[in-house]
Amino acid sequence: MSEKKEKKDRVLSIRDLNISFETATGTINAIRGVRMDLFRGETIAIVGESGSGKSVTVKTIMGIMASNGRIESGSIEYTFTDDDGEVKTVDLTKLSQKEIRYKFNGRHIAMVFQDPMTSLDPTMTIGKQIMEGMLAHLGLSKEEAKKRTLKLLEDVGIDEPQKRFSQYPHQLSGGMRQRVVIAIALACDPDILICDEPTTALDVTIQAKILELIKKLQKEKNISVIYITHDLGVVAKVADYVDVMYAGRIIEKGNIDEIFYDPRHPYTWGLLASMPDTDTSSTRLFAIPGTPPNLLEKIEGDAFAVRNPYALAIDFKVEPPMFNVGGQHRVASWLCDPRAPKVEVPEQLRQRLNRIRKEEANDNI
Amino acid sequence: MTTFNEPLLHVEGLKQHFRITRHYTTKAVDGISFDIYPGETYGLVGESGSGKSTTGRTLIRLYEPTAGKIIFDGRDISGKLSKEDEKYLRTNMQMIFQDPMACLNPRKKVMEIIAQGLEIQHLYKDRNDLENKVYSILEKVGLSREHASRYPQQFSGGQRQRIGIARALVMNPKLVIADEAISALDVSIQAQVVNLMKDLQDELGTTYLFIAHDLSMVKYISDRIGVMHLGHLVETGTTDDIFSNPIHPYTRSLLSAIPKPDPHVEKNRISLSYDKDKEGVDYNAGTIHHVSETHQVLATDEEFERWTAM
Ligand SMILES: Nc1ncnc2c1ncn2[C@@H]1O[C@H](COP(=O)(O)OP(=O)(O)O)[C@@H](O)[C@H]1O
Ligand SMILES: Nc1ncnc2c1ncn2[C@@H]1O[C@H](COP(=O)(O)OP(=O)(O)O)[C@@H](O)[C@H]1O
Ligand SMILES: [Mg+2]
Numbered sequence: 001m002s003e004k005k006e007k008k009d010r011v012l013s014i015r016d017l018n019i020s021f022e023t024a025t026g027t028i029n030a031i032r033g034v035r036m037d038l039f040r041g042e043t044i045a046i047v048g049e050s051g052s053g054k055s056v057t058v059k060t061i062m063g064i065m066a067s068n069g070r071i072e073s074g075s076i077e078y079t080f081t082d083d084d085g086e087v088k089t090v091d092l093t094k095l096s097q098k099e100i101r102y103k104f105n106g107r108h109i110a111m112v113f114q115d116p117m118t119s120l121d122p123t124m125t126i127g128k129q130i131m132e133g134m135l136a137h138l139g140l141s142k143e144e145a146k147k148r149t150l151k152l153l154e155d156v157g158i159d160e161p162q163k164r165f166s167q168y169p170h171q172l173s174g175g176m177r178q179r180v181v182i183a184i185a186l187a188c189d190p191d192i193l194i195c196d197e198p199t200t201a202l203d204v205t206i207q208a209k210i211l212e213l214i215k216k217l218q219k220e221k222n223i224s225v226i227y228i229t230h231d232l233g234v235v236a237k238v239a240d241y242v243d244v245m246y247a248g249r250i251i252e253k254g255n256i257d258e259i260f261y262d263p264r265h266p267y268t269w270g271l272l273a274s275m276p277d278t279d280t281s282s283t284r285l286f287a288i289p290g291t292p293p294n295l296l297e298k299i300e301g302d303a304f305a306v307r308n309p310y311a312l313a314i315d316f317k318v319e320p321p322m323f324n325v326g327g328q329h330r331v332a333s334w335l336c337d338p339r340a341p342k343v344e345v346p347e348q349l350r351q352r353l354n355r356i357r358k359e360e361a362n363d364n365i
Numbered sequence: 366m367t368t369f370n371e372p373l374l375h376v377e378g379l380k381q382h383f384r385i386t387r388h389y390t391t392k393a394v395d396g397i398s399f400d401i402y403p404g405e406t407y408g409l410v411g412e413s414g415s416g417k418s419t420t421g422r423t424l425i426r427l428y429e430p431t432a433g434k435i436i437f438d439g440r441d442i443s444g445k446l447s448k449e450d451e452k453y454l455r456t457n458m459q460m461i462f463q464d465p466m467a468c469l470n471p472r473k474k475v476m477e478i479i480a481q482g483l484e485i486q487h488l489y490k491d492r493n494d495l496e497n498k499v500y501s502i503l504e505k506v507g508l509s510r511e512h513a514s515r516y517p518q519q520f521s522g523g524q525r526q527r528i529g530i531a532r533a534l535v536m537n538p539k540l541v542i543a544d545e546a547i548s549a550l551d552v553s554i555q556a557q558v559v560n561l562m563k564d565l566q567d568e569l570g571t572t573y574l575f576i577a578h579d580l581s582m583v584k585y586i587s588d589r590i591g592v593m594h595l596g597h598l599v600e601t602g603t604t605d606d607i608f609s610n611p612i613h614p615y616t617r618s619l620l621s622a623i624p625k626p627d628p629h630v631e632k633n634r635i636s637l638s639y640d641k642d643k644e645g646v647d648y649n650a651g652t653i654h655h656v657s658e659t660h661q662v663l664a665t666d667e668e669f670e671r672w673t674a675m
């Protein structure tokens with residue numbers, strides 16, 4: 001790697017990842033050729049409908065994939081500084097799940113799940129649960145760990161840390177519990193924080209506060225975040241880069257502006273257009289027709305073709321490659337082929353994009 | 366708004382208290398009043414724990430109200446129900462729930478699930494008539510007759526919610542209470558279900574009470590909205606009143622938290638906080654103040670003056 005200052009540190013690099021699950025009814029090809037890069041201090045969001053493969057991707061990174069799953073091919077290279085201060089790169093797919101969990105989980109890579117209640121132990125005090133990892137990984141004394149825990153509780157915005165320290169999860173509200181889960185995840189100063197729908201179960205007012213908290217902590221601690229969500233509003237708030245996933249593939253990726261202000265894939269159009277927009281008086285929502293494909297069956301051509309009003313004949317036959325459309329923007333759609341006919345984005349989305357462009361122009365005067 | 370109509374549902378001073386211990390009572394619903402008119406959609410929003418579900422369950426009489434009046438289609442259904450009123454209620458008021466899987470019996474086929482209400486109330490001539498009613502409603506909600514012989518776990522979340530809607534609408538009810546009916550679905554599928562509910566309303570004239578904790582979808586479906594917090598209705602108005610001219614600080618905080626698909630706006634926005642105790646708001650001290658003929662706020666005189674001056 002070059003030593004130039006402006007070169008960003010790559011912490012995670014996923015290449016050609018393929019994962020399948022063996023089930024009673026056959027083999028599910030859940031992840032079909034995922035490529036992803038994560039740099040220090042940056043946030044990528046993986047967005048897509050349920051079943052698109054978001055959780056499987058990150059569970060593989062954490063070494064917590066279900067036992068019927070198999071990595072068919074691909075690599076997940078993780079670059080980190082070990083306890084002796086040496087920079088190392090390991091391919092996580094070459095390690096056993098146990099090894100990943102023992103060596104990296106909590107210490108280097110930490111995760112926040114959707115439902116705080118399932119990731120907290122109801123029989124243990126909050127303080128104990130946060131200290132557990134510190135004592136195991138950082139070799140701190142009890143007093144040091146307690147001091148650190150109280151500071152952490154304060155960092156995640158919990159009032160009266162002293163009192164909360166000895167309380168149990170059920171004594172806290174849903175939003176407070178999720179803050180505790182975040183505190184546990186950050187207890188050992190990880191490089192990578194993976195958040196799998198961390199606010200889906202929370203009220204919007206609390207969601208907004210949790211997202212603001214994660215952003216603030218990320219800045220302070222310079223950690224990299226992978227954010228999983230089906231909600232593009234959340235993506236807009238937190239992400240630097242976006243990977244749009246559909247049926248186990250990334251079908252569009254780019255920086256946040258490229259994805260939100262210049263989307264190219266009809267699936268991304270659909271996701272953006274079906275988001276309610278509180279600024280227009282339109283009374284009808286755009287909806288993507290149909291449902292995601294059954295991954296038990298072999299997918300011929302573009303997996304989205306059957307739901308895609310803009311599908312070309314070739315979409316039903318040949319899987320589109322990733323087209324480079326400039327900048328950091330990549331799109332897996334035949335519509336980006338120079339020979340493809342020109343198409344218009346859906347009406348609702350076009351109106352919104354035009355309005356945003358106008359507002360920006362006015363702001364710049 | 367057709368305010369000169371008789372309301373389909375009239376709720377006055379409704380309270381639902383749960384006694385937890387001898388010394389402690391949860392006042393889940395603490396004196397709310399509102400009307401719902403025929404053919405409209407009334408959105409009830411507020412954070413979790415504000416009493417929305419309890420309101421819905423009390424209206425459909427899963428609970429005995431602690432106090433207050435519920436008049437449904439001209440009948441008082443707040444006290445002990447006569448046999449006839451009970452049957453009328455079980456037919457004409459239906460509920461759709463959040464988790465379609467949890468409330469669909471996994472051992473029953475879709476046919477049985479949807480037909481159940483008709484069977485209990487004997488609303489069919491013969492087996493043939495019953496099955497035809499089920500087939501016809503399945504098609505209306507965007508499923509097909511083949512789906513009738515399948516089990517709920519063979520459907521996606523969005524499809525299961527369609528089954529939930531079919532089960533409610535097959536009764537040909539006057540009022541449907543949808544309690545977080547779309548909250549568990551992906552945004553793209555939420556849009557499908559909201560559009561479906563609107564289309565069915567246009568066709569059948571059904572009235573909806575649409576309960577949700579998320580204001581953004583509510584905007585698309587509701588004619589009027591009630592904002593609930595800690596058992597009180599703090600603000601009510603037309604959808605436009607609530608979105609264009611929110612008065613109550615709680616309503617404002619809810620609106621400020623709606624994520625927008627616009628990163629330049631989102632990245633710079635800090636959502637508003639609202640803590641009623643810090644601001645010294647006492648809901649029991651407030652009375653209904655009229656902002657306009659359609660728009661009401663729960664406030665003391667002083668609060669109302671302060672909030673409308675902002
Ligand atoms: N243990 C498993 N066995 C079989 N299929 C699985 C398993 N885990 C996940 N899948 C399948 O893999 C696909 C992707 O799932 P997931 O990553 O959980 O989606 P999401 O994008 O909603 O997080 C889905 O089709 C899911 O059914
Ligand atoms: N059956 C019950 N027994 C006791 N308390 C209840 C019961 N149902 C609801 N509550 C309480 O009433 C309050 C309002 O709950 P709910 O109506 O479910 O709110 P929402 O639907 O707005 O989230 C909460 O504090 C809840 O814990
Ligand atoms: Mg998931």
Ligand SMILES: [Mg+2]
Binds near residue numbers: 417418419545
């Ligand atoms: Mg509820």
